[in-house]
Amino acid sequence: MSSLSLFLVVFLTGIVLVVAGLGIALLLAPQSFNFQKGEPYECGIPTHGTSWMQFKSGYYLYAILYLMFDVETIFLFPWSTIVRELGYQGLYSILFFIVILGLGLAYAWKKNVLKWN
Numbered sequence: 001m002s003s004l005s006l007f008l009v010v011f012l013t014g015i016v017l018v019v020a021g022l023g024i025a026l027l028l029a030p031q032s033f034n035f036q037k038g039e040p041y042e043c044g045i046p047t048h049g050t051s052w053m054q055f056k057s058g059y060y061l062y063a064i065l066y067l068m069f070d071v072e073t074i075f076l077f078p079w080s081t082i083v084r085e086l087g088y089q090g091l092y093s094i095l096f097f098i099v100i101l102g103l104g105l106a107y108a109w110k111k112n113v114l115k116w117n
Contacts, residue, residue: 061113072101 001009079086079094086093108114 065108065113069101069105072097 075097076094079090083090083094
């Protein structure tokens, strides 16, 4: 079996499983339509006023920066388990990785993205 045919089999199997799961959920899920189910809630408490209010874009920048650095530092854990096997090449690679992260943090700091106003 060639890699293209294997890819197609896996891809089509994934699509069939997703469609089948959604179809079964639509068929078997209890259906009840209630006005209160359509209302927006925040933490289980009904909202006060309109729920279509604008948020500062700074909140999104904080969230994106947190996710970026959080996900990037997760890559340090597998490296730390095999650091002795990698030798100096692994050390230089991770130092390069940390320098790139530091440059990203310095750029965000210089652009005043980290100031909470």
